[in-house]
Amino acid sequence: MDCRIFNKIVIDYFAGELSAETKKDVEKHIKECASCRKVFTEIQDVIEKSRNIEVPSFSESFWEKKKEFVFAPRPKTVKYFLKPFLAGTVVSLILFFSIFLLKKQETKNNVLNLNYSQYAVADLPFSEDDIIEMTEYMQEEDARIILNIILKQ
């Protein structure tokens, strides 16, 4: 084995990714080559010391206690990528209904803005009950005039 190949595979030696035969070749090479031996030792040191980093662990009873919570049903949440769509839909619906209500109100006002003095109530395309209901949306004075007409008839 030459140094170039050694340098390519030395990390795989520690990663357990080499065949037994190639591992032997690596071991043979570092006995013969001082500079590769140095590289080998440095990598060995880095990996071994990394493995010495401690991590806290928990007992079986701890995980057993947590289990009830893990498998308990949780409230449904909206997925984060759906949130903008949901917000957009809500805003659109609010806008749509606002415009719809405004238009409806406008139509009602237009009907009420008819110059009713020119007509007899009987000429209007509404029943008496409708007209009485409409007076709720009129100015007080106008409503009084309309109601007077109805009462007179």
Added chain:
Amino acid sequence: MENRNDGFDRYYREFSNRLYKVAFRMVNNQQDALDIVQDSFYKAYKNRDKFHGNSAISTWLYRIVVNQSFDFLRKRLHNRKVEIDKVVLKSKNRSAEKELMNKDMVGILKKEIDVLPPRQKTIFILKTYEEFTYKEIAVITRSRIGTVKATYHQTVQKLKRISKEKGILKNGLQNI
């Protein structure tokens, strides 16, 4: 419990501590690692019908934990970037002092591994501590074997270079 969750708690008992260790090494915080493991198991349990057995269940569970940890690190990285300007001067002096006081190799490596980019960190953890093969890591991280191998090599070389720069590597041959 066994009946209620279709025997899924068997996997929970078998893998919770191992997955917790992976999550802890990824995020370096006990509470966050616990949250990641619990959320991962909940997610796995909820989607258990989607697991078709194409890989080992452990691979699937590791993948969920790795993804959850990845998301967590991404969010933390984003939050850190916002705050970094405020603390950079203070922490620079403090960390330099601390490093001088605590100049042992394990401590320094722990710190260096913690600041590795998420992808390098994941592959390093799965290889070094969980001892998965490159092939298994490729399945867990949904990468190519060549990419996993190259990333692992790159990470070890990087840690070696940093250890060398800090003058904490030993000389001489050990335990061959």
